[in-house]
Amino acid sequence: MADTPTIPLSDEAALSLYRKLLIVRRSEEQLARSYAAGLIHGACHTYVGEEAIAVGVCAHLRPDDAVFSTHRGHGHALAKGVPPSELIAELYGRATGCSRGRGGSMHLFAPEVGMMGTSGIVGPCILQATGAGYSFKLLKTDRVGVAFFGDGAVNNGAFHEGVNLATIWDLPVIFVCENNQYATEVPFAYSSGNPDVGNRGPAYGLPSVIVDGNDVRAVYAAAGEAVARARSGGGPTLIEGKTYRTRAHAEGMREGGYRTQAEIDSWKVRDPVLLHRQWLLDEEIAGESQVIAIETEVQSIIEAAAEFAKNSPWPDGMTATDHVFSEAPHA
Amino acid sequence: MADTPTIPLSDEAALSLYRKLLIVRRSEEQLARSYAAGLIHGACHTYVGEEAIAVGVCAHLRPDDAVFSTHRGHGHALAKGVPPSELIAELYGRATGCSRGRGGSMHLFAPEVGMMGTSGIVGPCILQATGAGYSFKLLKTDRVGVAFFGDGAVNNGAFHEGVNLATIWDLPVIFVCENNQYATEVPFAYSSGNPDVGNRGPAYGLPSVIVDGNDVRAVYAAAGEAVARARSGGGPTLIEGKTYRTRAHAEGMREGGYRTQAEIDSWKVRDPVLLHRQWLLDEEIAGESQVIAIETEVQSIIEAAAEFAKNSPWPDGMTATDHVFSEAPHA
Amino acid sequence: MREITFMEATREALAAAMQADPTIFVVGEGIGVRGGNFATTLGLYERFGPERLRDTPISERGFVGMCCGAAMTGTRPIVDFMFLDFILDAMGELINQISKIQYMSSGRLKMPILLRGCIGIGHAAATHHSGSYYPIFTHIPGFRVVVPSNAYDAKGLFATAIRSDDPVLFLEHKSLIFNKGPVPEEDYAIPFGQARIAREGTDCTVVAIGSMVGKTLDACGQLAAEGVSIEVIDPRTVAPLDMETILASVHKTGRLLVVDETFQPCGIGAEIAAQVVDRGFDDLDAPIRRLNGAHAPTPYSPPLESAIVPNLQSIAQSIRDLLAE
Amino acid sequence: MREITFMEATREALAAAMQADPTIFVVGEGIGVRGGNFATTLGLYERFGPERLRDTPISERGFVGMCCGAAMTGTRPIVDFMFLDFILDAMGELINQISKIQYMSSGRLKMPILLRGCIGIGHAAATHHSGSYYPIFTHIPGFRVVVPSNAYDAKGLFATAIRSDDPVLFLEHKSLIFNKGPVPEEDYAIPFGQARIAREGTDCTVVAIGSMVGKTLDACGQLAAEGVSIEVIDPRTVAPLDMETILASVHKTGRLLVVDETFQPCGIGAEIAAQVVDRGFDDLDAPIRRLNGAHAPTPYSPPLESAIVPNLQSIAQSIRDLLAE
Numbered sequence A, B: 001m002a003d004t005p006t007i008p009l010s011d012e013a014a015l016s017l018y019r020k021l022l023i024v025r026r027s028e029e030q031l032a033r034s035y036a037a038g039l040i041h042g043a044c045h046t047y048v049g050e051e052a053i054a055v056g057v058c059a060h061l062r063p064d065d066a067v068f069s070t071h072r073g074h075g076h077a078l079a080k081g082v083p084p085s086e087l088i089a090e091l092y093g094r095a096t097g098c099s100r101g102r103g104g105s106m107h108l109f110a111p112e113v114g115m116m117g118t119s120g121i122v123g124p125c126i127l128q129a130t131g132a133g134y135s136f137k138l139l140k141t142d143r144v145g146v147a148f149f150g151d152g153a154v155n156n157g158a159f160h161e162g163v164n165l166a167t168i169w170d171l172p173v174i175f176v177c178e179n180n181q182y183a184t185e186v187p188f189a190y191s192s193g194n195p196d197v198g199n200r201g202p203a204y205g206l207p208s209v210i211v212d213g214n215d216v217r218a219v220y221a222a223a224g225e226a227v228a229r230a231r232s233g234g235g236p237t238l239i240e241g242k243t244y245r246t247r248a249h250a251e252g253m254r255e256g257g258y259r260t261q262a263e264i265d266s267w268k269v270r271d272p273v274l275l276h277r278q279w280l281l282d283e284e285i286a287g288e289s290q291v292i293a294i295e296t297e298v299q300s301i302i303e304a305a306a307e308f309a310k311n312s313p314w315p316d317g318m319t320a321t322d323h324v325f326s327e328a329p330h331a
Numbered sequence C, D: 001m002r003e004i005t006f007m008e009a010t011r012e013a014l015a016a017a018m019q020a021d022p023t024i025f026v027v028g029e030g031i032g033v034r035g036g037n038f039a040t041t042l043g044l045y046e047r048f049g050p051e052r053l054r055d056t057p058i059s060e061r062g063f064v065g066m067c068c069g070a071a072m073t074g075t076r077p078i079v080d081f082m083f084l085d086f087i088l089d090a091m092g093e094l095i096n097q098i099s100k101i102q103y104m105s106s107g108r109l110k111m112p113i114l115l116r117g118c119i120g121i122g123h124a125a126a127t128h129h130s131g132s133y134y135p136i137f138t139h140i141p142g143f144r145v146v147v148p149s150n151a152y153d154a155k156g157l158f159a160t161a162i163r164s165d166d167p168v169l170f171l172e173h174k175s176l177i178f179n180k181g182p183v184p185e186e187d188y189a190i191p192f193g194q195a196r197i198a199r200e201g202t203d204c205t206v207v208a209i210g211s212m213v214g215k216t217l218d219a220c221g222q223l224a225a226e227g228v229s230i231e232v233i234d235p236r237t238v239a240p241l242d243m244e245t246i247l248a249s250v251h252k253t254g255r256l257l258v259v260d261e262t263f264q265p266c267g268i269g270a271e272i273a274a275q276v277v278d279r280g281f282d283d284l285d286a287p288i289r290r291l292n293g294a295h296a297p298t299p300y301s302p303p304l305e306s307a308i309v310p311n312l313q314s315i316a317q318s319i320r321d322l323l324a325e
C-alpha cells in the first residue's frame, strides 16, 4: 500500500472520528437486529467493517458538499450527517425516514445535509458526483462532489466514463472506491485483470492512491489531501481503500462458501472501530473513561433513534404517486 | 512509440500487402467520386490515410476469423475479403451490396468471409469481438475475434468493459485502436486524460502496444504476434496504431477549422500506401514495373466494381421487412 | 403430477437444454458457484463447469454486447440479469444491435440469445429492483417477449425460448417464481404466440399478464358468487401477442378489461385495446378498460407499495364497473 | 412575419435562455466550436465559452449521468445527442435515475434537464441514425416528451422545455429541422399538453405526430378535392398528451386515425386509441385505425427506406378506408 500522506489530526478531530465510527457501527448493529426482528421490509446492506472510509472522508466535507453513494450507503449517509433516527425510520418504511419511506436501504436522500442519494444500481453515483463537480465549478464555488462505490463498480463503464470526464474537465470530485474484495460473492481478483484500483490514475491522468481502508487516520489523511486539491481547483482524485465487510452481503443472506471463516476472522482483528479506539488509548488522546462516555452517548442516541423509528407513522398510501413531476403539466 | 516486433515478412506477403493497400485506397477514392456524383445516398466515411492498419492486421486472419468494426469500416471489410464490387454496390444501395442494400457505409455484413458487421454506433464492435472470442474458446477452435475502433471509442464504457472481460477470461481477441487523433472534430488530446491507448494494458492486465499505424510492416508485425498469441490460447492484446485520416470525417463535410492544413499535409507525406511502395522499391522487393502492374490490375478491379454497382438492381421495396425474425412466431 | 416451483421448472428446462447442446452457456453475476440469486442455475455449475456458467463482473452492457457477438459466431448465450432492472445499462446493445443483426445481415446471421430476469413489484424491493419493462421490448421490433404466469407454462415456454434463433426475453415475476404447480418431468415446448384461456366465461373478457393472472382468477372466483361469468386470458407471450384468441373471446363477451402491473401509457393494454377497437369494433358492447400499476416509480414502504399495484379488490371493482357500462 | 428554420427557432430560444440564466450549459459531441452537427448551437460557443458549450468524449452514458448529478446540484444541463439513437447507451441513467430522482427525494430535488436529439427516418441514414423512441419515454413515468412539427411551435416549446424543472425530451425530426416557417422574434412559451388543431374538419379526426403532421395536411388537401373534411390534430407533446382536444374532435367526427412514423405496438397510436375507446366509446362510429412505420429496423437503400414510412398516398388511403367503414 502507498505511503500515508500526513495531514494534521487534532485530538478533538480524532475523538470526533471515533464518535462517528461508533454512530455508524451501532446504527448498523441496530439495523441488523431490526432486520432479524422483521422490522425491515426489503434489503439491508450493512457497512460493518468498512466504517473508516465513510468517516475518514466525510470528516472533510461541509453540508453543502455533495455525496453520492450506492446500495451499501448507510455509513455514507450517517457520516454525511443524516441522523440515525431518519436512517432507521427509512428502513422501517416510515414517513419520518430520510426518503419518507420511498427508499429503504438503497435509496437514501437527504439533500439538506448534502446526502444527494444512494442507488440500488451499481455505477451511477460515480457519474452524478462528476456532475456535482461540474455544477460546483460552473457556479464558481469551492464545493466538492464525492462518489463512494465498491470494487464491483470498477469494472463498469460508469467508472471509466466518469473518471475520464472529471479528469479532462478538472472537476472537484473525489472518487472513493471501497474495495472490500467482493461484489456479492464474485471476487475482485476474478472480475478484474488488475487487482488494484488506486493504481489506475495514470491510465486516466488523475492522481490516485491506495490506502488502508480500515485505518481511519490513513483515510482521513488521503481524503484531506484530495478534498483540499479539489476545493482549490486542482481537479479530481481517485482513492482506493482496501477493506472488508465482515457481515453478509445483505442481512439474511447465506455466506455461500465464497470466502473462508479464516479470511473473515483475519479482518475482524483489524476492525476499524477497535483499531481507532486502541490508538486513542495508546496515544493517550483519551482515557478509558472518556472513550466509554462516547460509547454510552452513542448507545443512547441509537436506542432513541430506534424507538423514534418504531413509533413513527407509516406514509399514507394516498401519497404514493406524489412528486413524479415537480410541476403540473400546464404550469 | 514502442519497438516494432519482428515477424518475418516474405516478399510475396509484402507485395500482397501493397495490393491490399491499393484495393482499399482505390475503392475509397472511387466512393468519394461516387459520393460527389450523387450515387451514394447516406453517409460515406472513408479510410484514406489509415489503410495500413486494416491491411496489416487482416493479413493474419483466416476467413473463419471474425472481424467487427465501426462507422469507418470500408477498409476492414475489403481487407477481410469483401469484394470491392459488393462494397460499392452496398453504398449505392443496390441488392447486390454486401448487406443487400440494407446497410450503406455503416452497416457492412459479409459473414461468409468473417466480416461480421460494422456499426453506426461507436463501441459495440469491441464487445462483439469479445463475444466471438468467447464462442471460439468455448468451441475449442483456434479462431480469433478482432475489433477495429477509433480513438473516440476509447473513452466509452464499451472499451473498458470489453477489454476487461476478454482479459479475465483469456479470450482470443485483438483490440485494434485506430488513433487518428480526432473523433469527428473533438481531439483525443482533449477528450482523454491520457494521450495514448497502447499504454493502457497494465490498467487491465493484458499486453498492449503502440505502433506506427501508417507503417504497414509495423502493424503486420504487431498483429502477427497478437494473433499468434490469441490462437495459441495466450489471450487478448490491445494494439494502438497512431494514424490520421486525410479526408474529411465524412464525404461532403466541412473541415470546420479543428485541424490545420499543415497538420493534414504533414500526414500526407507519411501516406501508408506510398510509404510501402517506396519500401518495396528501396528494398528491391519489386521493381517499378511490377508495382505498376499491381496498380493497373487494382485499377481495373475497382473500375469493374463501380460498373457492376451502377448496373446492379435496386432492392425490392416489398422485401423491406423481411428477416426481422429468423422464424415465424408459431414455428 | 408432481408439483415443483416456477423456478425449478425453468431450471429443469435449462439443464436439459444444456445437456443436449454444448454451445449453450450462461453469464451473470453469481450464477456460477452460487447458483444464481434466485437459484436459476443452482447445481448447474457442478455439472457444466465455469465456461458454461460464467460469473461476470458488474458489466451489464459489456456482457450483453459480448453475448451478441457470441450468438453471431456459433454459440447460444443466456444472459441471467438477476433483476431485470439491470438490463437498462445494456439497452444500446439490445435495441441497436441484438434486435437488428438478423435484419441487417439479411438473415445470414442468427441471434439465438436468451435474456432472463426477475421482474415486478413486491417484497419492498423498491424502485431499482421492481421494474418489468416488457412493453418496451414489445414496441421494438426483433424481440420475443415471454411473461409466464405459472410453473407449467414456465417450463414449456423456456424450452421454446432456448431453442429459438431469435432474441427472447424471458421474464419471471418475483411473486411467482417460488409458486408451485404441476409440471411434467418430460420435456415439452409451448409455442410462442398462443394464449391460454385460464378461465372460461361469457360476460366479460379479462386479459391478464404474468402475475396478474392469478390475482384475476381470484377476483373471478369472488365475482362468480355474484353470478358473474368472466373469461380470463393469459397471453403467455406479449410479443408475439395472440390477438386471435382475444378477439374471439371479445366476440363472445362484448367486453374487455386488460390487467397489467406495468405502466399504462403505451403499454400492453394500450396495444390490445387498439387492436380490438380496430379489428373487433363491432363486437364491443362497452368501453375497453385498462387496469395498471400506477404511473410512478416503485416506492419501498409497504403501504405505498401496495397502493400502486392492482389487487384482488381493484380488479374485481374494475370488472364490476365495466359490466355496469 | 420573418421566416426562419425550425433549428434556427430553437437556437433563438436556447440563446435567449442561456443569456438570461448562467446556470444553463450544453454538453454534446461537436456542440462547441463546431456549433453542432445540426447547427443546434452555432455561434453560441463564441458567446458563452467552453464551460457552457462543452464538447464531450463519446461517453453518452457518462455525460447523461453527469448531467443528472449537475441538475441535482444547482445547474440546468442540456444534453445534445446529435442523433437521438445515441441515447440508448444512457437508458439506465435516464430510466433508473433521471426520471426517478424527484420522486425518490420526495420532491426535495428537482431535475431540470433537457435532452434533445434529431430523430426520424429519412436521407438514407440507416438503422443507427433513424430512431425516434418517444413511445418509450411516454411509457416511463417522469418525462415530458416534445415532438414539434414546425418552426413556430419549436421555438415556443423549447422555451417551455428549458424552463421546466422536470426532465424533458425535445425531439427534432430530420426532415423538419431545416423547414422554414413564420416565427416571432420575441420570446414566447407554448405550454406542454396543449394540442394544436392544424386543420378543422367534420368527417374524421386524424392525430398526426411530428413529421407526419405536414404529410397529413398534404393528404387532406388532396382529399378536400374529393369533398372530404378532415380534422387534423398535432399533439405537440406526447407526454403529457392532450386527450381533451382529441376526445372533443372525435365527439364531433366519430372517426379516428392516428398517423405516426414510429413503431405501432405499444406506440402513441395505441395509447390514444385505448383512451378514446375508453372515454369516447359512445362517440365512435367506426373502428379506430393506426398508420405507422413498419415494425422493422430502418434500411438504407431509398426504395427500402421509403417502403417503411407512411406517405401522402398511404395516409390518404387510410383515411378513405376509414371513411368507408
Ligand SMILES: Cc1ncc(C[n+]2csc(CCOP(=O)(O)OP(=O)(O)O)c2C)c(N)n1
Pocket: A071, A072, A120, A121, A122, A123, A149, A150, A151, A152, A153, A180, A181, A182, A183, A184, A249, C029, C058, C060, C082, C086, C089
Ligand atoms: C448495475 C447493477 N448490476 C447488478 C447489481 C446487483 N448487485 C447489487 S450489489 C452487487 C455487488 C456490488 O459489489 P461492490 O460494488 O463491490 O459493492 P459491495 O457490495 O461489495 O459493497 C451487485 C452485483 C446492481 N445493483 N446493479
Ligand SMILES: Cc1ncc(C[n+]2csc(CCOP(=O)(O)OP(=O)(O)O)c2C)c(N)n1
Pocket: B071, B072, B120, B121, B122, B123, B149, B150, B151, B152, B153, B180, B181, B182, B183, B184, B249, D029, D058, D060, D082, D086, D089
Ligand atoms: C455512441 C455514438 N455516439 C456518437 C456517434 C456519432 N459519431 C459518429 S463517428 C464519431 C466520431 C468517432 O471518432 P473515432 O471513434 O475516433 O473514429 P474516427 O471517425 O476518427 O475513425 C461520432 C462522435 C456515434 N456514431 N455513436
Ligand SMILES: [Mg+2]
Pocket: A150, A151, A152, A178, A179, A180, A181, A182, A183, A184
Ligand atoms: Mg465489494
Ligand SMILES: [Mg+2]
Pocket: B150, B151, B152, B178, B179, B180, B181, B182, B183, B184
Ligand atoms: Mg478518431
